Amino acid sequence: MNKTQLLQGTLDLLILRILELAPNHGWGISNRLQQISKDGLKTSQGSLYPALHRLEMRGEVKSEMTASENNRRARIYTITRAGRKRLSQETETWEAFALSMRRVLEEGQ
Amino acid sequence: MIARLFASVRGLLRRRRIEAEIEEELRDHLEREMEAHRVRGVSPEEARRLALRDLGGLTQTLESTRAVRATWLDTFWRDLSYGARLLRRSPRFTVTALTVLVLGIGSTTAIFSIAYAVLVRPLRYADPERLVFLAEHQGSGIAWPNFEDWRQRATSFDGIASSLTDVVFVTGGDLPQRLDSKSVTANFFGVLGARPFRGRLFDPSDARPEAASTAVVSHAFSMREFGGAPAAIGQTLSLNRRAYTVIGVLPPGFRYMTAAEVYLLLEPQVAANYRGMQNRGSRTGLYAVGRLKPGVDVTSARAEMQNITAALALEHPQANSGRSTVVVVPLADRVVSDMAPTLTVLAGAVALLLLIACVNLASLLLNRSVSRAHEFGIRAAIGGSRWSLIRQLLIEHALLIGTGGVLGALAGAAILKGLVSAAPADTPRLDEIRLDASVLACTTIFSCACAFLFGVLPALRTSASAGRGHDMVRSGRGSTRQHSLLRRSLLIGEVALATVLLAGAGLMVHTMLRLSRVDPGFDPHNLRTVMFTLAGPAWPDPRKQAFFAEAVERLQAVPGVENAAITYSLPILGSNW
Numbered sequence: 001m002n003k004t005q006l007l008q009g010t011l012d013l014l015i016l017r018i019l020e021l022a023p024n025h026g027w028g029i030s031n032r033l034q035q036i037s038k039d040g041l042k043t044s045q046g047s048l049y050p051a052l053h054r055l056e057m058r059g060e061v062k063s064e065m066t067a068s069e070n071n072r073r074a075r076i077y078t079i080t081r082a083g084r085k086r087l088s089q090e091t092e093t094w095e096a097f098a099l100s101m102r103r104v105l106e107e108g109q
Numbered sequence: 110m111i112a113r114l115f116a117s118v119r120g121l122l123r124r125r126r127i128e129a130e131i132e133e134e135l136r137d138h139l140e141r142e143m144e145a146h147r148v149r150g151v152s153p154e155e156a157r158r159l160a161l162r163d164l165g166g167l168t169q170t171l172e173s174t175r176a177v178r179a180t181w182l183d184t185f186w187r188d189l190s191y192g193a194r195l196l197r198r199s200p201r202f203t204v205t206a207l208t209v210l211v212l213g214i215g216s217t218t219a220i221f222s223i224a225y226a227v228l229v230r231p232l233r234y235a236d237p238e239r240l241v242f243l244a245e246h247q248g249s250g251i252a253w254p255n256f257e258d259w260r261q262r263a264t265s266f267d268g269i270a271s272s273l274t275d276v277v278f279v280t281g282g283d284l285p286q287r288l289d290s291k292s293v294t295a296n297f298f299g300v301l302g303a304r305p306f307r308g309r310l311f312d313p314s315d316a317r318p319e320a321a322s323t324a325v326v327s328h329a330f331s332m333r334e335f336g337g338a339p340a341a342i343g344q345t346l347s348l349n350r351r352a353y354t355v356i357g358v359l360p361p362g363f364r365y366m367t368a369a370e371v372y373l374l375l376e377p378q379v380a381a382n383y384r385g386m387q388n389r390g391s392r393t394g395l396y397a398v399g400r401l402k403p404g405v406d407v408t409s410a411r412a413e414m415q416n417i418t419a420a421l422a423l424e425h426p427q428a429n430s431g432r433s434t435v436v437v438v439p440l441a442d443r444v445v446s447d448m449a450p451t452l453t454v455l456a457g458a459v460a461l462l463l464l465i466a467c468v469n470l471a472s473l474l475l476n477r478s479v480s481r482a483h484e485f486g487i488r489a490a491i492g493g494s495r496w497s498l499i500r501q502l503l504i505e506h507a508l509l510i511g512t513g514g515v516l517g518a519l520a521g522a523a524i525l526k527g528l529v530s531a532a533p534a535d536t537p538r539l540d541e542i543r544l545d546a547s548v549l550a551c552t553t554i555f556s557c558a559c560a561f562l563f564g565v566l567p568a569l570r571t572s573a574s575a576g577r578g579h580d581m582v583r584s585g586r587g588s589t590r591q592h593s594l595l596r597r598s599l600l601i602g603e604v605a606l607a608t609v610l611l612a613g614a615g616l617m618v619h620t621m622l623r624l625s626r627v628d629p630g631f632d633p634h635n636l637r638t639v640m641f642t643l644a645g646p647a648w649p650d651p652r653k654q655a656f657f658a659e660a661v662e663r664l665q666a667v668p669g670v671e672n673a674a675i676t677y678s679l680p681i682l683g684s685n686w
Contacts, residue, residue, distance in 0.1 A: 026134060027141040045142075046165025046173070049135065053177040065130060068137070075134040 213466025214517025235302025308357035389428035
């Protein structure tokens with residue numbers, strides 16, 4: 001799998017995970033994503049913003065335009081309760097999936 | 110659901126702000142990214158290039174992010190304004206299509222509203238389908254003794270009432286006032302199922318010989334004469350030199366056959382032998398209305414009445430000679446009998462007109478869809494989804510038809526108003542005519558269906574074939590050939606229809622012209638007519654004759670008058686002519 005290609009659900013999960021640590025803006029999220037995964041999960045920044053706004057429409061994150069350095073405004077995203085709930089559900093699903101995958105792969109060895 | 114709708118509307122209003130904020134957000138992202146590159150020692154130009162590349166282009170990302178935010182209302186709004194822009198950009202097409210729509214929908218709605226009000230809508234009486242109209246031989250008036258025998262012998266009816274259309278004069282004031290009146294039996298309003306607007310209507314006790322003289326008046330009369338229905342109750346009306354107490358006011362718009370302002374009881378007039386009513390041989394203008402018992406149909410009622418009439422003819426051979434048959438027809442048929450064929454023909458012609466309008470519209474739309482096939486091909490090729498094309502087309506046509514429908518309804522109302530004010534006052538049910546919502550809906554739906562059939566479907570087929578991406582040129586040419594065939598057949602049908610209509614209209618005009626040129630058998634130049642009535646107990650026959658003679662004499666003495674004469678009915682106009 002090309003490392004820049006991420007399943008949409010996975011991207012949502014990653015965004016929610018990063019926002020669970022601290023509120024952040026879009027660029028910060030994309031930067032954190034690269035740092036945490038050690039550049040292994042470099043997402044296309046182009047798909048990050050639609051994903052963020054979709055999450056907001058679903059009520060899983062909320063955002064606010066706040067003043068930042070050099071007279072600019074940045075949109076800061078914060079995870080909501082619904083977002084946390086989804087994160088924990090999807091994490092479980094993901095872990096179950098990863099576990100099954102590992103079992104199958106190890107069986108095949 | 111409603112909350113979501115409000116959110117959508119708010120979103121629509123805030124759209125500009127949201128879009129500006131998304132752009133601000135993305136620009137902020139680019140600045141930060143460029144900054145990060147510059148820190149690593151990349152040149153500003155290269156930093157900008159890298160940042161834009163990683164974002165996937167500013168405009169593209171802006172667009173895809175905005176698409177996430179867009180609600181169905183945004184999409185609808187965008188399609189609507191795009192459609193409006195397109196229509197504005199081709200004013201010739203728009204004006205032509207709208208004219209066709211407005212004329213088609215307007216005239217059809219007006220005429221069909223009239224036809225519906227006069228022919229189809231039930232009469233405004235209780236259970237009108239059980240009401241029948243009764244008359245003697247070939248529709249002539251009923252002799253009162255015969256009517257009484259009918260009432261005693263017939264078993265098909267819950268009740269039979271009779272009425273006499275008459276005029277009365279308000280006396281006692283400075284000038285006598287002429288009123289249209291009806292003399293009715295005490296059960297008349299009961300048979301029709303009419304309810305009083307104020308006061309009460311006649312009941313059998315009013316018809317007793319010793320009862321005081323009572324009258325029921327129309328709503329319009331109570332407003333005009335007494336300034337309101339409640340004020341009318343208990344008032345005294347001096348009619349034909351006799352005092353009547355107003356006991357009730359009828360609901361606005363109540364009408365039986367012709368309009369009347371005052372309703373009096375028939376029974377006292379019979380008792381006074383008015384117009385010789387007690388005589389079985391006298392032909393008065395008396396007609397009857399009957400309410401069939403539930404479950405009895407007109408045919409069996411007619412059969413029964415036929416037997417009774419035949420028996421009466423045998424019992425009173427002299428008085429009832431030549432009165433061996435009876436007329437029993439549904440009241441609704443009688444009310445509209447004269448207008449039915451005219452209106453049916455008119456409605457048919459106008460339906461053809463709507464058809465022509467739709468054919469015109471169809472060929473216009475077809476033309477347009479052919480010329481737009483290229484646009485749809487391109488849009489499909491660059492990834493416009495089929496649904497978004499359909500949606501765009503539907504909204505565009507809905508916009509056109511909607512505008513046409515609204516303007517058409519306005520035009521229809523105007524046409525209807527003109528027609529009603531031009532219609533003869535004795536047109537049946539004239540006061541019940543109004544623009545009918547269901548008729549309007551029908552004509553509009555018809556136009557919509559036509560627009561969809563000829564506007565949306567061909568364009569879709571074209572876009573589908575072009576959208577497959579292969580050999581756009583050839584498929585385009587193929588569809589053009591198909592369309593031109595369809596267009597040609599539409600054109601042929603249209604010309605044929607127009608010819609038929611023109612011929613029909615021409616014949617009608619010709620007939621009218623011929624009629625107006627018919628030699629009446631006299632010289633109508635310089636003729637003037639005056640109509641007047643002498644009626645009531647104050648005018649016994651000898652006094653009338655004296656009046657007529659003196660009137661002619663004095664008219665002839667007027668300077669400039671060559672000659673004068675008096676007649677019962679005017680040439681051609683009167684039914685007795």
